[in-house]
Amino acid sequence: MMSREQNERITRVGAGTPAGKLMRLYWQPAALADELMGERPIKPVRxxxxxxxxxxxETGRLGLLDRDCPHRGADLAFGRLEGGGLRCAFHGWLFDAAGRCLDTPAEPEGSTLCTRIRQKSYPVIERGGIIFAYLGEGxxxxxxxxxxxxxxxxxxxxxxxxxxCNWLQALEVGIDPAHASFLHRFFEDEDTSGAYGKQFRGASAGSDMPMTQVLREFPRPxxxxxxxxxxxxLTALRRIDDEHTHVRVTNLAFPHAFxxxxxxxxxxxxxxxxxxxxxxxxxAIFTSFTGAVDKAQMRxxxxxxxxxxxxxxxxxKANxxxxxxxxxxxxxxxxMGNDINVHDQWAVESQGRIQDRTREHxxxxDKAITLYRRLLQAAIDQAExxxxxxxxxxxxxxxxLTGPATIDSIGPTVGWEEHWRRLERERRTGAPWGAKDHAA
Structure with missing residues (x-):
């Protein structure tokens, strides 16, 4: 059982906190690239x-700055894009993507004030349709x-x-293979041909058995x-019969992705x-190993x-x-409907804004959750x-670091390890974009 002090240590992420220091050593998703489309590509981010x-x-360069103008604290999220940067609507102070002050137009002619002003800026980069930010030092x-x-x-x-709710309980549902047989249980199976873009609604590789049937009928992985x-x-094995076993391989990518x-x-x-x-x-980034993603349908x-x-x-919660x-x-x-994100959301939000882990058993x-928390605590200690x-x-x-390998398949009960690795190799080899080799 976890103490209250330990729970605080691994959940709080503000500046100066132990977990906050750790999280600032990594790139963090800050926005979708889609959110900076349109005529006014400015977005407040917390x-x-x-x-x-x-x-x-105006040139397409990304910038991420502290939101309060260093002049008198006005909100830069209401600023204007002009003059090569973001201009505060209060007095017109102008900052470029690196945080340099380019102009203080209300100051007297010849003023050099702007040369002494710098707004805190942070590195940003776009990858896979997400804009990532780095809030750490160095x-x-x-x-x-x-x-x-x-x-x-x-x-x-x-x-x-x-x-x-707090990020940690939201993450932990994703490294809990047992919950899917209950939280995501459907009493009837759909036609798997209409499963595109939906999780747990299609058939497992190597079988025509719907994943919903697997989860419903075999709840003890x-x-x-x-x-x-x-x-x-993580590997979750659900034995179908003497000859067939369902194999689901998932991964925790430290610190907070799966x-x-x-x-x-x-x-x-x-x-x-x-x-x-x-x-x-x-x-989330959805990655296809076959044809191009139908983004319009997915969205x-x-x-x-x-x-x-x-x-x-x-x-x-309100409804x-x-x-x-x-x-x-x-x-x-x-x-609660047929979308598993709603199920997960209820499960983790119902634990409270920050789960009280002193009361859990x-x-x-829960072995993956236990091991992950050890990794997290050790990493926090290292960062400190x-x-x-x-x-x-x-x-x-x-x-x-390629991959990592994942699979959802039904294969032989004897020899399931080699079966899923072979399927993974075949999928990677067949990817039209040249998926990198991965040692499964």
Whole structure:
């Protein structure tokens, strides 16, 4: 059982906190690239408890600055894009993407005040349809050569959604293979041919058995967890019969992402990014190993459940997540519709804004959560000691981290290890964009 002090240490991420120091050593998703489209590419961002403004200047360069103007604290998110940067609407002070003050037009002719002014700026880079920010000191780490970062734009799709709770409990649902047989249980199976863009609605590789049937009929997986260079690999085995076993391989990419199969053709890389201590966004990159992603369909599916501009869920605590007692009796285990993001959202938000882990009782199926928390605590200790934690990568280290491998398949009960590795190799070999080799 965890103490209150330990729980505070691993959940709080503001500036100066132990976990906050760790999180600032990594690139963090700050916005979708789509959010800077249109005539006014300026967006307020709250990230790790900091208030920032993200913009794309007239030349297309990205900038991320502290949100309060250094003159008298006005909100730069209401500024104007002109003169090569972002101009404050209060007195016209102008800042470029690097935070340099270019102009203080209300000052007397010949004033050199602007040469002594600098607004705090942060490195930003666009990858896979997401704009990442680095809020730490010194040189940012290199990006791993994961599939979501190496696939071309045509084969990736990015989206996000707001969750009204601490980032850690939102992440932990993704490294819990046992919950899917209950939280995501459907009493009837759909035609798998219409499963594009939907998780747990298609058939597993090597079978025509719908994933919903697998989860419903085999609720006691054997879970294996092993350490990996990027974090953890999880394997959940559901024995179908003497000859067939369902194998699901997923990954925890430290510090707060997981990589999971969506279908035999597509994987999901998903981060749970702290807005502050009591809310977070999930950011996901969907990566296709076959044809180009149908981005219009994927986006339309998700906008049925999320409202712009803040990507707030339409089903939420205020409307009981759309709960229907009749549906719970006849269609789904939760009675909250057929989208698993809603199920996950209810599960983690119902734990409170910050889960009280002093009251929980973990079981054997929680082994990945237990091991992850040890990794997290060790990394926080390393960051405090000025050491380099897991996944703070040099360019050479990053180039060697490919994949990571995922699978959702039904194969032989004897020899399932080689079966899923063979399927993974075949998928990578057949990818039209040249997926990098991965030692599964």
């Amino acid at each position: 990230l790790l408890g900091q208030d920032l403004v993200l913009f794309r200047d 040189e940012p780490p290199a990006f791993p050569a994961f599939d979501c970062f190496t696939a071309p734009d045509s084969h990736v799709f990015a989206f996000k959604g707001l969750i009204d 054997v879970i294996e967890v092993e350490r990996a260079d990027y974090g953890l690999r 990589v999971i199969p969506m279908s035999p053709e597509m994987t999901i890389t998903q981060w749970h990014v702290p807005v502050d201590d009591t809310s977070c966004y999930w950011y 339309a599916q998700r906008l049925e459940l999320y409202e712009l501009p803040d990507y707030r869920p339409r089903r939420n 009981d997540y759309g709960f229907s007692a009749e549906e719970q009796r006849e269609q789904t285990y939760t009675g 973990l079981g054997q199926t 000691a000025g050491e380099r934690p897991l996944m703070v990568l040099s360019p050479d280290e990053a180039a060697g």
